[in-house]
Amino acid sequence: MTAPSMRVGDVDVQGLSDGVLKTSVDVVTGMDQAQAAQLAGSDDGSVFIPVNNFLIRRGGKVILIDAGAGNTMQPTLGKLPANLRAGGVEPGAVTHILMTHMHPDHANGLVDDSGNPHYPNAEIVVHETEADFWMRPDLANHEDRVKGNRARTKTNLTPYLDRTRRVRDGEEFLGFIPVLAPGHTPGHTCWLLTSGSSGFLAFGDVVHLSAIQISHPDAAVTYDLDKDLAIKSRKRILDMASTERFAIAGAHVKAPGFGYVVRNGASFAFEPAG
Numbered sequence: 001m002t003a004p005s006m007r008v009g010d011v012d013v014q015g016l017s018d019g020v021l022k023t024s025v026d027v028v029t030g031m032d033q034a035q036a037a038q039l040a041g042s043d044d045g046s047v048f049i050p051v052n053n054f055l056i057r058r059g060g061k062v063i064l065i066d067a068g069a070g071n072t073m074q075p076t077l078g079k080l081p082a083n084l085r086a087g088g089v090e091p092g093a094v095t096h097i098l099m100t101h102m103h104p105d106h107a108n109g110l111v112d113d114s115g116n117p118h119y120p121n122a123e124i125v126v127h128e129t130e131a132d133f134w135m136r137p138d139l140a141n142h143e144d145r146v147k148g149n150r151a152r153t154k155t156n157l158t159p160y161l162d163r164t165r166r167v168r169d170g171e172e173f174l175g176f177i178p179v180l181a182p183g184h185t186p187g188h189t190c191w192l193l194t195s196g197s198s199g200f201l202a203f204g205d206v207v208h209l210s211a212i213q214i215s216h217p218d219a220a221v222t223y224d225l226d227k228d229l230a231i232k233s234r235k236r237i238l239d240m241a242s243t244e245r246f247a248i249a250g251a252h253v254k255a256p257g258f259g260y261v262v263r264n265g266a267s268f269a270f271e272p273a274g
């Protein structure tokens with residue numbers, strides 16, 4: 001099976017699905033629910049969020065962006081290892097995993113049920129702000145969802161601790177530049193790859209519902225830890241992607257997630273690639 005791919009300069013970016021997350025239009029905030037349902041094309045309030053991962057081979061390295069949910073969320077997720085193998089890549093061949101952030105649908109697939117690494121030879125690359133936030137001890141006043149994900153992040157990263165690279169904003173590694181886009185999580189990171197005159201931005205969770213949040217960037221989701229900051233980051237990244245004409249890949253944009261963002265007045269629109 002050949003995974004869908006996009007050419008960026010002389011680099012091939014492959015889209016690999018981890019599956020689909022079923023949720024409800026109730027997660028959308030800052031917008032009338034009926035309008036949200038209509039934009040999402042939902043009759044009964046259910047919405048389906050694709051979970052996309054990306055694979056890049058460059059300079060002898062096999063680089064994955066995010067690691068999927070494993071079998072921790074819904075049975076429709078956790079398909080990444082099978083899809084990797086179907087594309088001829090054994091998980092043991094992955095050399096680096098660039099994390100957009102440490103939420104369950106991106107990071108729980110790093111380990112199996114026993115806490116052993118799914119990617120025994122991979123180095124984890126994560127923004128220092130994101131790693132620090134989730135690896136920090138809990139304080140009594142933290143929300144339960146923060147406490148829960150802190151505990152899980154320790155499980156996810158423990159087998160990789162001696163091969164975790166923490167990077168700063170703008171610090172290039174393997175040709176990728178981390179672009180901090182906080183709000184959804186404190187260290188939420190987009191990864192910018194340039195090749196020749198082409199640029200590619202894996203923008204993670206800048207949008208969760210692409211049918212809603214690209215045209216209505218003021219709509220947030222309950223998953224955001226800081227909604228106002230997430231909205232600000234979304235507008236900044238969508239503006240950057242459209243102005244620079246970067247190819248984009250969204251973790252939750254309709255699979256395989258490739259396309260371009262174009263300006264549409266004060267808002268934006270999505271153009272699928274190809």
Ligand SMILES: [Zn+2]
Pocket residue numbers: 103105106205251252
């Ligand atoms: Zn996500």
